[in-house]
Amino acid sequence: MRFTREKHEILEADMTPMIDMTFQLIAFFMLVINFSKVDQAEEIQLPKSDIAKPIKEMDLYTITLNLDQDGSVIHQGQRINDIAAIGSLLQREIHAKQRLGAKTMDEIVAIIRAHEDAETGEVQKLINKCQENELETFRLRVQENK
């Protein structure tokens, strides 16, 4: 019995379109990715607004304070149950910003992300506490209403 040996050809698909598409996708995801979300606590449901100004220029030195509906403050994943106890945290943050180059206190912006059902009194307490630590500029963060 005789076997005929077939000649094997190397089969290569044309990869060019796939690589093109993959690079497109990577470019897209790289552009939309946002690492600045570390400051934002997931559980905070922001109030919605139609007319708040879009964030036009990024403030250089910001301190983000999340206020949950039970009145606790969340800062970079750390939960502090009493607003009165955030003084040392604020001082630490302010010193850190000053080391980074903030010259005056009004360059440091306090971003307040409060839950929509939080008590306004708690928000005011938080603002007051920031004022005690000489912060003057505040941004109340809201969600854009679709």
Add this chain to the structure above:
Amino acid sequence: MKFRGTGKKAEDLRLNMTAMIDIVFQLLVFFILTFKVTAMETDFDISMPLQNSSSSVTDVIPKLIEVTLRANADRDIAAIEVSDGISFQQFNEGEIFRSLTDYVERAISTEGDPSSASETEVEFVIDSKLRYKFSVMAIEAVSGRKLADGSVKTLIEQIKFRNPGGFE
């Protein structure tokens, strides 16, 4: 003239793409997994200089509108009171936030010069139990009006809170 190499058979040059494709897919998977659709977030600016600072030495004393927000037992908004030092008005039914916007718009336009908006200040006195979203709605109501074409007419830019902690 003789060219060397013209008669040579051109060699098929192929790059090995495997490693690159591997890395590219790794990156792609990473970006897909970290991708998250979130709603856009925006800001309301509040400037609250310290009381003992020297800001009181300004030449022009800005016109002040005092807005008081009162809460009901469910911590929802019950009434809005506005006062400009001369007259006093209360909104407690219907679309009270719209009434507030109308009031502020009238208060600004009576000054004649529409550019004077930035000179008028609004000071909020808010019931401390009130849900924060109503406070934001009130801030929204005084800071601008959304027009039919989607643009925003700016009303008040100077917003303050009085009595942190509010009244009980």
